[in-house]
Amino acid sequence: MKKIKLKDFKKALSKWGEVYIRTRDGFLKEGRLSSKKSKKSPKEFLLPREEVLLAIHKKGADTEVLEAHPSKKKVVMGALPCDMKGLELTTKNFLNSPEDPYYKKRVENTLFVSEMCQYPSSSCFCTSFDYGPSSKMGDITYFRLNDDNVLCEPISEKGKKALLWEQYPDAGEKDLEIMEKMLRETAKRLQKLNISYDFSRAREVYASSELKDAVFSCLNCGACTYVCPTCYCFDIRDIERKDFVLRERVWDSCMFFVYSLEASGHNPRKNRSKRAENRFMHKFFYQPLQYKEFGCTGCGRCVDVCPAGYDIRETIRSIQSFMEGKNG
Amino acid sequence: MAEYINPYYPQKSKILNTYFESQDRSLKTFDIKPIESKVPEFIPGQFCEVSIGGYGESPFGIATSPTEKDFLRFTVNKAGFLTSKLHELSKGSYVGIRGPLGNGYPLDRFKGNNIVIVGGGFAFTTLRSLLVFMLHNRNDFKDITVLYGARTPDLFLYKDELKEWEKRDDVDLVLTIDKPYEGWNKKVGLVPPVLEEMSPSPVESYAVVCGPPIMIKFTLPVLFKLGFKPDRIYTSLEKRMKCGIGKCGRCNVGHKYICKDGPVFSFEELNKLPEDL
Amino acid sequence: MEKVKEELKRLLQEGEIKGVLGFVPSSSPQKNRVFYTENPDDVSRFTVSLFNTPNLTTYLFRFKDKGKIALFLRPCEQRALNVLISEGKIKREDVFVIGVPCQGAVDPFRLEEQVDAEINSVEVKDDKILVNNAISVYIKEVMPYSCRVCEDVEEDVDIKIDGEDKRPSHEEYSKIEDFDKKTPSEKWAFFKETFERCTRCYACREVCPMCYCEQCFVDSYDPLWVEPGLSLQDIMSYHLIKMYHMAGRCTNCGACERACPENIPLSLLTSMLAHRLKRDFGYISGKNGTQKVFLGEYHYEDKGDFIK
Numbered sequence A: 001m002k003k004i005k006l007k008d009f010k011k012a013l014s015k016w017g018e019v020y021i022r023t024r025d026g027f028l029k030e031g032r033l034s035s036k037k038s039k040k041s042p043k044e045f046l047l048p049r050e051e052v053l054l055a056i057h058k059k060g061a062d063t064e065v066l067e068a069h070p071s072k073k074k075v076v077m078g079a080l081p082c083d084m085k086g087l088e089l090t091t092k093n094f095l096n097s098p099e100d101p102y103y104k105k106r107v108e109n110t111l112f113v114s115e116m117c118q119y120p121s122s123s124c125f126c127t128s129f130d131y132g133p134s135s136k137m138g139d140i141t142y143f144r145l146n147d148d149n150v151l152c153e154p155i156s157e158k159g160k161k162a163l164l165w166e167q168y169p170d171a172g173e174k175d176l177e178i179m180e181k182m183l184r185e186t187a188k189r190l191q192k193l194n195i196s197y198d199f200s201r202a203r204e205v206y207a208s209s210e211l212k213d214a215v216f217s218c219l220n221c222g223a224c225t226y227v228c229p230t231c232y233c234f235d236i237r238d239i240e241r242k243d244f245v246l247r248e249r250v251w252d253s254c255m256f257f258v259y260s261l262e263a264s265g266h267n268p269r270k271n272r273s274k275r276a277e278n279r280f281m282h283k284f285f286y287q288p289l290q291y292k293e294f295g296c297t298g299c300g301r302c303v304d305v306c307p308a309g310y311d312i313r314e315t316i317r318s319i320q321s322f323m324e325g326k327n328g
Numbered sequence B: 001m002a003e004y005i006n007p008y009y010p011q012k013s014k015i016l017n018t019y020f021e022s023q024d025r026s027l028k029t030f031d032i033k034p035i036e037s038k039v040p041e042f043i044p045g046q047f048c049e050v051s052i053g054g055y056g057e058s059p060f061g062i063a064t065s066p067t068e069k070d071f072l073r074f075t076v077n078k079a080g081f082l083t084s085k086l087h088e089l090s091k092g093s094y095v096g097i098r099g100p101l102g103n104g105y106p107l108d109r110f111k112g113n114n115i116v117i118v119g120g121g122f123a124f125t126t127l128r129s130l131l132v133f134m135l136h137n138r139n140d141f142k143d144i145t146v147l148y149g150a151r152t153p154d155l156f157l158y159k160d161e162l163k164e165w166e167k168r169d170d171v172d173l174v175l176t177i178d179k180p181y182e183g184w185n186k187k188v189g190l191v192p193p194v195l196e197e198m199s200p201s202p203v204e205s206y207a208v209v210c211g212p213p214i215m216i217k218f219t220l221p222v223l224f225k226l227g228f229k230p231d232r233i234y235t236s237l238e239k240r241m242k243c244g245i246g247k248c249g250r251c252n253v254g255h256k257y258i259c260k261d262g263p264v265f266s267f268e269e270l271n272k273l274p275e276d277l
Numbered sequence C: 001m002e003k004v005k006e007e008l009k010r011l012l013q014e015g016e017i018k019g020v021l022g023f024v025p026s027s028s029p030q031k032n033r034v035f036y037t038e039n040p041d042d043v044s045r046f047t048v049s050l051f052n053t054p055n056l057t058t059y060l061f062r063f064k065d066k067g068k069i070a071l072f073l074r075p076c077e078q079r080a081l082n083v084l085i086s087e088g089k090i091k092r093e094d095v096f097v098i099g100v101p102c103q104g105a106v107d108p109f110r111l112e113e114q115v116d117a118e119i120n121s122v123e124v125k126d127d128k129i130l131v132n133n134a135i136s137v138y139i140k141e142v143m144p145y146s147c148r149v150c151e152d153v154e155e156d157v158d159i160k161i162d163g164e165d166k167r168p169s170h171e172e173y174s175k176i177e178d179f180d181k182k183t184p185s186e187k188w189a190f191f192k193e194t195f196e197r198c199t200r201c202y203a204c205r206e207v208c209p210m211c212y213c214e215q216c217f218v219d220s221y222d223p224l225w226v227e228p229g230l231s232l233q234d235i236m237s238y239h240l241i242k243m244y245h246m247a248g249r250c251t252n253c254g255a256c257e258r259a260c261p262e263n264i265p266l267s268l269l270t271s272m273l274a275h276r277l278k279r280d281f282g283y284i285s286g287k288n289g290t291q292k293v294f295l296g297e298y299h300y301e302d303k304g305d306f307i308k
Helices: A006-013 A081-095 A101-108 A157-162 A173-188 A199-206 A209-214 A223-227 A272-291 A301-305 A312-324 B081-088 B121-136 B159-167 B191-198 B213-226 B267-272 C002-013 C040-045 C056-063 C075-086 C108-115 C174-180 C184-195 C232-246 C255-259 C266-281
Strands: A002-005 A018-022 A050-059 A062-067 A074-079 A110-115 A140-144 A149-154 A234-240 A244-251 B011-020 B027-034 B047-052 B056-061 B072-077 B094-101 B114-120 B144-150 B172-177 B205-210 B233-236 B264-266 C019-024 C033-037 C069-073 C095-099 C122-125 C128-131 C135-138
Touching: A002 A006, A006 A018, A006 A074, A006 A149, A062 B094, A074 A081, A081 A101, A081 A110, A081 A272, A101 A110, A110 A157, A140 A173, A149 A157, A149 A173, A199 A209, A199 A272, A199 A312, A209 A272, A209 A312, A223 A301, A234 B056, A272 A312, A301 A312, B027 B081, B027 B094, B047 B072, B047 B081, B056 B072, B056 B081, B056 B094, B056 B121, B072 B081, B072 B121, B114 B121, B114 B191, B114 B213, B121 B144, B121 B159, B121 B205, B144 B191, B159 B172, B172 B191, B191 B213, B205 B213, B213 B233, B233 B267, B264 B267, C002 C019, C002 C040, C002 C095, C019 C040, C019 C056, C033 C040, C033 C056, C056 C069, C056 C075, C069 C075, C075 C095, C108 C128, C108 C135, C174 C266, C184 C232, C232 C266, C255 C266
Parallel strands: A018 A074, A074 A110, A110 A140, B114 B144, B114 B205, B144 B172, B205 B233, C019 C069, C069 C095
Antiparallel strands: A002 A149, A050 A062, A050 A244, A140 A149, A234 A244, B011 B027, B011 B094, B027 B072, B047 B056, B047 B094, B233 B264, C019 C033, C122 C128, C128 C135
């Protein structure tokens, strides 16, 4: 690993693209690198809140369709392992066949500089999954040694090419020891849940009263789905402008009534609890069945943002009990 | 490098012809041809996203058979925002087409078997595709039985073709309407009891059931009673789809996406998925 | 509280009520979790505090025709129930109201913003909250404005928890009157700055007992009232049209503001509705369950001079 001054590091990265750093609210151009996870995950760098896919120009009865090509180069600095894990999961969805060209372009145009995490909070439970605060992810990873210095190393080819690595000094033994120690301390402070589910029982779990009771407090607002690093559902909408139409994709949320409403008027998740149940099932059963990985990274943002005090960990535990045949 | 394909990009297509299927003008058929490319190859049971700029996209099952290569046919029930606009379009207008999408009927599995088609109302679109395909490759299949029900005689799709098929002796076609109707001298009765009366053999047979949910609900027990196993009964679920390519997340039933893993499923597959339909 | 819990337990055991809806502590001390039970043994878990965030009447719609449900309600929340009763949405006999002495309600997200640290414990001490045994915050500063201007209810409760209403610094609608004095451009600047933060998560809608439409106008494609993105125009259209639908119905309980993860002071808007209603029509929404719906009746002497 190399030892670099934080401000030199940021400056060097800015040659690759516009640098967005982790702040308390989200990843912003301005502001100080925060000592917490951000309220919002950086998923919007790959899947913006709203994104133009096509512009449809009307020329009388005829039309011409133009594609959008996102091309701005951006550096996402300070994404924590839970953020990166989330992007790994959304990437599985967008880059499996057929590849999503917009998402792919954005992946190519974004340099992810991840930070090993020293900021566990009471809502965090990342070590319940197959990674943790010391996981080295993204294109470049770094450890914040102190306010002024970072220890960093490239991970991907893109990361290797992004900086002139040889010009920086290697990290000393002592610095590396500090890093190891701090990361061990962090891991110790994290809550680890036992999640050993039999995914083949998905149908049974979805129909169970245990799941229904566990999600009762959910109000079905979309707050958790917007801050979640793995929620990727979107809607495609045509937006009329004067001489053209923009075909956009906008974030959608499975919490909303209209999300699952069918053209016939039928809605399989008319019932509020069914929508919350489906979200849990998607993260903890369906994604493992689809992608062999949980759809949750344990970042705890949904716990932080919920206005009704709902905590997904309680549902995880009660389904664990259900799996083990105990009564919640 | 692989060829760059944008799966969201609609192929500009021309409406070659339109005709109303029913006198109440709720069902309109469109024959559509891409103008910058060939009519794509597809499998019966697949669908396309049809779009009009400013009105969005909706999925429609392809009603033509892969053996009819001149255009794609879609029959549209006037129900919402896009479908109302589509109904306003006539010959010569342009629409966008994306597809074919989805899995289609398992033709390889169907080959060499008896096929029982049970259709209701305007869900006969992909069933027409399947039927025309099978009639074109008639020797690949054993007996073909078709039961098609509609509320009134007016609401059958493809009436001219139905007449042709009725005359053929290599397909057993039964049409039924829900209630007696003046001038109708064929079967009267709901699909499930008529099917029971017909009692097609389950031996070396597959059944394909498409129609309104209520029809499917009451047809399944009849098929089971006749001895059809869930893995030999197929249906098509064209619902809740948005992107059509398994990205947007909206059409999930358990860990399957209707648009990508379906829309054709056997009831054995559906029985394993969470109940979310 | 203990006496009430005993009574609830008895009512459940004897089948006089079907279930109890209330709050239990959650993993975040600044916001308790909504909890429903039909089991008498669970009754002891309920808690009543400043950190009970949503208005429980919202959850009543889930129990339609399911029997009599007991729930904990502050006065402003009782008013919301009254509105729902007068709108014919809920039957009084289906509800068992547990009156809660009100000390106001804390906005958990505002508290987080104020202390700027992870909240591990909260303790109420007079007019302050002690966070993590270290940081002291005035309650009134972490409450929605609505808590400072709340109106009384003609009490109609089935049981009451002992204790006095200790509402924080009750004041007249001075902030609203000050706002009225601003110029249109100042007002717009205020709206722009505060509403820009909206992510359209609709927590304010889902938590609102008055927002019971099965399909909200913002979710309609045809006609398309509001476009789906985050342009200020669309955000404002959502919030202002929502306010139109609140006129004469909203009881200013402040649940929308407390639910907003972005700390948008929504109760300023609802307080303005309450202020106009009181000033111009002498009407207090949900004062009781028998008064007519505000927009459902007309009086000759009703003020019309706001129509220009």
